[in-house]
Amino acid sequence: MSVSINVLETLLQELSGILPGNMAPLFAMTTQVKLEEGEAYIREGDKSRKLAFIEKGILRAYSVKPNGDEATLFLRWEGHFIASHDTIIHHLPARFIYRALEPSRLVEINYDKLEEILRLHPEFEPLRNYFLLKMLADALEGIEGFVLLSPEERYQKIIESKWDIVNRVPDKYIASMMGITPVSLSRIRKRLHIKGKKADGN
Amino acid sequence: MSVSINVLETLLQELSGILPGNMAPLFAMTTQVKLEEGEAYIREGDKSRKLAFIEKGILRAYSVKPNGDEATLFLRWEGHFIASHDTIIHHLPARFIYRALEPSRLVEINYDKLEEILRLHPEFEPLRNYFLLKMLADALEGIEGFVLLSPEERYQKIIESKWDIVNRVPDKYIASMMGITPVSLSRIRKRLHIKGKKADGN
DNA sequence: ATGGCTGGTTAACAATCGATAATAAATACA
DNA sequence: TGTATTTATTATCGATTGTTAACCAGCCAT
Numbered sequence: 008m009s010v011s012i013n014v015l016e017t018l019l020q021e022l023s024g025i026l027p028g029n030m031a032p033l034f035a036m037t038t039q040v041k042l043e044e045g046e047a048y049i050r051e052g053d054k055s056r057k058l059a060f061i062e063k064g065i066l067r068a069y070s071v072k073p074n075g076d077e078a079t080l081f082l083r084w085e086g087h088f089i090a091s092h093d094t095i096i097h098h099l100p101a102r103f104i105y106r107a108l109e110p111s112r113l114v115e116i117n118y119d120k121l122e123e124i125l126r127l128h129p130e131f132e133p134l135r136n137y138f139l140l141k142m143l144a145d146a147l148e149g150i151e152g153f154v155l156l157s158p159e160e161r162y163q164k165i166i167e168s169k170w171d172i173v174n175r176v177p178d179k180y181i182a183s184m185m186g187i188t189p190v191s192l193s194r195i196r197k198r199l200h201i202k203g204k205k206a207d208g209n
Numbered sequence: 210m211s212v213s214i215n216v217l218e219t220l221l222q223e224l225s226g227i228l229p230g231n232m233a234p235l236f237a238m239t240t241q242v243k244l245e246e247g248e249a250y251i252r253e254g255d256k257s258r259k260l261a262f263i264e265k266g267i268l269r270a271y272s273v274k275p276n277g278d279e280a281t282l283f284l285r286w287e288g289h290f291i292a293s294h295d296t297i298i299h300h301l302p303a304r305f306i307y308r309a310l311e312p313s314r315l316v317e318i319n320y321d322k323l324e325e326i327l328r329l330h331p332e333f334e335p336l337r338n339y340f341l342l343k344m345l346a347d348a349l350e351g352i353e354g355f356v357l358l359s360p361e362e363r364y365q366k367i368i369e370s371k372w373d374i375v376n377r378v379p380d381k382y383i384a385s386m387m388g389i390t391p392v393s394l395s396r397i398r399k400r401l402h403i404k405g406k407k408a409d410g411n
Numbered sequence: 412a413t414g415g416c417t418g419g420t421t422a423a424c425a426a427t428c429g430a431t432a433a434t435a436a437a438t439a440c441a
Numbered sequence: 442t443g444t445a446t447t448t449a450t451t452a453t454c455g456a457t458t459g460t461t462a463a464c465c466a467g468c469c470a471t
Contacts, residue, residue, distance in 0.1 A: 079356065080353065092346060096342050096346045135338065136337065140297075142345055143341060144294060144298045144299070146349050146351075147282075147348050149355075150348060150355075153352075153388050155272065158458085159457090177419090178419070179417095179418070179419080183356070186356050187459090188459060188460080189418080189419075189420095190419090190420085192419095194420090194421090194458085196419095196420090359459095360428085379448065379449090381448070389429090390428075390430085392429075392430085392450080396427080396428085396450090396451090398449095399451090
């Protein structure tokens, strides 16, 4: 139990200077969540305002389009925070599905309860600040890729900067996250292989 | 002076319950900024950690690619907050340029000073919370468009939901923000006109 | 082993896009 | 007003993508 909270405790201490011994008010309200591979954490229509820190595993946020295709919004893994922005920001039912791609372990807190705690213990405020900034940075990084890079460049950047993650996830989800089809990603991979061989002198 | 702060005062009062008369500690640190059409607010390489509320006008965040082309990251207008996420989040020099497309009026605060104020006056914390959530919502909305929609659908959604903004901005910036060329946007417009005529029975 | 199932590749064709260039329309400005 | 500049459209061509379908490889479970 306390083992899996350790990372968050360390993070919070770095952010706020609060010692783990004084973090009880916050962590008393958190829940450990374990997800099996393929298990949904948040479903379309859910209204629960939960926010989670990913201790281990990978989660995929996606929606099912009218034609049945799935569109992946993003992937998040160890060290990231995950939440349905529809419920947290807009107080609306979730429009996306958040599903574990691997057996995963989360530290969860209800956002309403977090706000209560923050009213009583504003010293924890740096934590909220941190995860909002982190989620914002992640989102903007995604937009950057779409605006500045072609699909091919986008894929190159992903395998360069997140090779370990790409290797843990089926390509079709990577393709979907890139806004292209799996067929197209396969062709991009083929082109890059050719270029790679040429660059190697073969 | 106090006229243009009014919107923010009202916003803060709604968020926190603080009365305008007690907002002096915060607004004493804000600056009014006026930008001419075409004037840069933040330039590539800037390190100043400024954050601004847009009272009036439209700003465009973009970068100049190696080949000289410009890629528009996003547009922001009245009621939005704008900041270089490189400097605010990552403490790095700005990689993007933020330029006014219209004569604009901003309420600016330095993020370091804001943090000082928030240490002394945590009652203003809801304001930081609000603009972080708002910027996050804006960013995620952008990603949604790229992942779920084709360029044509993306344009349709934009003109439906932000017709007033589209009308104030040259199409080439809309195209760039959509991740396509102005030529391609022109073709999309043509296709939609045809479809529109067909739907009208012409 | 032998089927299913999922995920990845390949092929064929139509549609769309990028690049470039020429032209037209709109805007700015002297 | 007339001219220059910017912006938008159209055309052409090669490249890329989407769609659909077939095929193959790995994996799982019986």
